[in-house]
Amino acid sequence: STTMATSSTSNKHEIYSGWLMKKGHVNKSWKRRYFKLYSEGTMDYFIKETDKKAKGSINLAEIQRVEALKYKQPTPSRFTSSKVS
Numbered sequence: 001s002t003t004m005a006t007s008s009t010s011n012k013h014e015i016y017s018g019w020l021m022k023k024g025h026v027n028k029s030w031k032r033r034y035f036k037l038y039s040e041g042t043m044d045y046f047i048k049e050t051d052k053k054a055k056g057s058i059n060l061a062e063i064q065r066v067e068a069l070k071y072k073q074p075t076p077s078r079f080t081s082s083k084v085s
Contacts, residue, residue, distance in 0.1 A: 012038040020045075 016037040021030045022045060033045040033055070041061055044054035 012036075012040055012042070012044075015039050019049075 014036050018035060020033060020035050022033045023030055033047065034049045034051070035043055035045045036054075037043050041059065043058045043060060045056055045058070046053075047055055
């Protein structure tokens with residue numbers, strides 16, 4: 001699950017970034033997104049690597065389960081997550 005609010009990255013300590021496939025919140029199709037992982041326990045995602053404003057943010061403290069998904073063809077990493085209720 002994802003938080004739909006946009007996020008400013010100016011005060012965060014980025015520890016990793018890269019391309020992933022994210023399943024849409026409303027439209028359930030897979031979309032390629034650029035992610036930035038922060039030491040504060042959040043992950044912001046962007047439509048383009050050069051975007052300054054995040055499309056959304058995921059608070060990793062709210063994630064209960066993450067599953068890696070396998071596909072026959074090489075693609076950016078795909079995962080699914082479940083939010084803590």
